[in-house]
Amino acid sequence: MTNRVVLIGHPVAHSFSGAMQQAAFDAAGIDARYELWDRRQIDLAAAVAELRGDEFLGANVTVPHKEHVVPLVDRLTEDAQATGAVNVISREGKKLIGHNTDVPGFKAALDKLVGRQKMPRNAVVLGAGGAARAVLFSLITEGFQRVVIFNRHLHKGEALVRHYGRSASHMDLRAMPWHESVLEAELAKTKLLVNATSVGLTPGETPIPAELLPPDLLVMDLVYNPPQSQLLKDAAAARCVVMNGEQMLLQQGALSFELWTGKAAPIEVMQAELDRAREQGLVGEPIDMGPADGTGAAEPDQTPTPAA
Numbered sequence: 529m530t531n532r533v534v535l536i537g538h539p540v541a542h543s544f545s546g547a548m549q550q551a552a553f554d555a556a557g558i559d560a561r562y563e564l565w566d567r568r569q570i571d572l573a574a575a576v577a578e579l580r581g582d583e584f585l586g587a588n589v590t591v592p593h594k595e596h597v598v599p600l601v602d603r604l605t606e607d608a609q610a611t612g613a614v615n616v617i618s619r620e621g622k623k624l625i626g627h628n629t630d631v632p633g634f635k636a637a638l639d640k641l642v643g644r645q646k647m648p649r650n651a652v653v654l655g656a657g658g659a660a661r662a663v664l665f666s667l668i669t670e671g672f673q674r675v676v677i678f679n680r681h682l683h684k685g686e687a688l689v690r691h692y693g694r695s696a697s698h699m700d701l702r703a704m705p706w707h708e709s710v711l712e713a714e715l716a717k718t719k720l721l722v723n724a725t726s727v728g729l730t731p732g733e734t735p736i737p738a739e740l741l742p743p744d745l746l747v748m749d750l751v752y753n754p755p756q757s758q759l760l761k762d763a764a765a766a767r768c769v770v771m772n773g774e775q776m777l778l779q780q781g782a783l784s785f786e787l788w789t790g791k792a793a794p795i796e797v798m799q800a801e802l803d804r805a806r807e808q809g810l811v812g813e814p815i816d817m818g819p820a821d822g823t824g825a826a827e828p829d830q831t832p833t834p835a836a
């Protein structure tokens with residue numbers, strides 16, 4: 529019997545997860561097929577119920593269902609419980625387990641972005657959706673001291689501050705109104721900027737005007753398609769060290785694979801497949817990432833080296 533793993537989202541066609549996971553199954557000799565399920569919210573419960581069938585190893589869950597899927601599984605891991613978001617479902621017998629591998633995936637990517645520098649203690653996070661939840665919980669548990677959330681709708685940022693009230697009681701976590709003067713003042717005080725909004729998926733669109741970016745900032749944009757968003761182009765031009773969302777995609781994907789199969793993920797194969805998908809899918813957009821490829825933006829002694 530060929531096993532099945534699915535990506536549940538809406539839309540899903542843009543995702544690189546299918547190619548990456550299928551290549552991993554094939555390389556590991558696992559008889560499994562990764563399918564893309566485009567499902568509206570009204571069909572989500574039925575889609576999750578279907579995963580209880582014997583042929584399913586589990587699923588990935590993506591936009592906009594990561595939060596809606598929480599009450600539909602039987603048990604949540606600590607990261608999923610804390611974030612209130614699930615991006616992986618695995619099975620234990622008949623039971624469905626909800627995980628959040630975006631949290632360790634983001635931490636692994638952040639480690640690579642920071643490289644040999646000291647882990648910063650201050651950050652500005654743009655966005656208050658599902659992706660921002662994972663980013664914030666990572667920063668809280670990583671020991672950040674001050675994190676400021678900017679979101680188009682301030683009340684959602686404030687709701688996230690309340691959500692993390694207890695886990696963030698040791699630190700200064702706050703939401704601020706998205707005004708350029710406030711953003712500029714906060715960016716001048718911080719070391720790390722994370723874009724967890726979907727602005728940037730459309731080429732040329734950016735959440736922050738280029739002139740607000742100070743030099744020497746570490747900038748992570750969770751957008752990976754296009755590989756170099758306008759924000760990252762502007763940040764590299766401002767001599768910031770930049771990274772797109774591909775590392776986080778890769779790392780969360782490797783952890784997903786391990787949860788479904790119980791085997792170590794063939795991470796080089798997955799990276800090679802991402803390279804191939806990027807080259808095939810995105811004509812003429814060169815990838816120019818700081819830590820992995822060297823933007824030339826950082827001073828030589830500050831250039832982070834990818835972790836082993």
Ligand code: ATR
Binds near residue numbers: 660682726
């Ligand atoms: P994800 O799971 O990728 O985080 P999401 O939960 O739909 O997706 O969240 C999308 C994020 O991008 C939100 O923070 C959203 O801001 P609002 O909460 O104010 O809607 C942000 N976003 C989307 N489009 C935006 C835009 N045009 N300008 C600013 N922020 C935007």
